[in-house]
Amino acid sequence: MTAPLSRAIDVPTDTRSAILSAALSILQKHGAGAMTMRSVASAAGCSTTGVYTYFGGKAGLVEAIFIDGFQNFGETIHAARRASPADQPLAGLAEAYRAWALSNPTQYMVMFGRAVPDYVPSTDARDVATSTFDDLVASTRLTMATLDLVGDPIEIAHHLWAGIHGYVSLELAGMDMANDDAERTKRFRLGVVKLLRGCMR
């Protein structure tokens, strides 16, 4: 009898989400190396075995982070598309992409860069990941006529994705040749324009 009667019925998977948000918080603040089972359990207010009951192990926890990341990332991308002019959704999408990655650098590297050794996304997880791609394809289709893009929209979307991801991940790795953030931003925006120009007739 630990909980008062008035709230005897708790939200069922409350501890599960507490564990997940604790893991995300540690990942964001202290990096992938600090996200241990013990630190996550401690931050979530349960024992290490609690993490096992809900996620099966560290791989399951990382998988949840991976999927959660792509869902959150996908929603951000989607919202950016809706907020952009109907015939020009790509610039806003690219900005939102970069902003999300810079705000969640470690999670981005878990999602795209194998930041947790020995974790390989399951096919289910990869399906969630690639479904995010659909928004990019949709935005590309909307822009084809306006920007005079030619070719397969899927191939063009993949080209844009690869280019944007390249800029962002070089920036996260500290290997862009920029001197300050202003130059980085300017270069990124020019890069997106160049990516689009490469697909024009």
Add this chain to the structure above:
Amino acid sequence: MTAPLSRAIDVPTDTRSAILSAALSILQKHGAGAMTMRSVASAAGCSTTGVYTYFGGKAGLVEAIFIDGFQNFGETIHAARRASPADQPLAGLAEAYRAWALSNPTQYMVMFGRAVPDYVPSTDARDVATSTFDDLVASTRLTMATLDLVGDPIEIAHHLWAGIHGYVSLELAGMDMANDDAERTKRFRLGVVKLLRGCMR
């Protein structure tokens, strides 16, 4: 008195290179998670403390792998540039870039993707990394007139680097949308063409 007199004088840093190549071999065959101090020492035929005498710790070992990787990578890029037609060095460079990354996927992710948690490249290491970029800039300068590229060569080289890296790292992460290697290769080559076209007048 363990070694015979005839070879009492060994090559001084022989064990150092033995450790480094053992680490690279484990990294390539079994991934970053399997590259432990004990497994490296065992494969190199020494004790764990031997790794500490030569590299100071795991961070030093990873740094050596990082630098070794960029030197090897840089030589490959450089050789590809020399083997290409003098006025068309970029296509061969891109092919060599991708081939090296696909042959050394884990090391590539250590170099570009923070595959070892808690390892952050020193400024010296990053200098070695960015000096590889010089070859790309040089190749870009050679191609500017032939391909009718306009703008700052450094900015164009950065654009090409980001794009090529984007294609390669999505491929390594298993997140390209290709069905087989033939399609992947075709898409990559078309992508390089698009990257160049985006920088034309």
Add this chain to the structure above:
DNA sequence: GAGAACACGTAACAGCGTTACGCCGTCCGA
């Protein structure tokens, strides 16, 4: 030949992911 410097191994430390085991509250059939 004495002594410092160095490479190197043994053994231990704390911390890691994981799991066997036991406790305790809840539910279900008799």
Add this chain to the structure above:
DNA sequence: TCGGACGGCGTAACGCTGTTACGTGTTCTC
């Protein structure tokens, strides 16, 4: 109302990790 099965959860332990204190043997210098 009771007895037993069940499930969530913590304690404690397993083997593994990176790291380091310490002792030993070799080598180089004066």
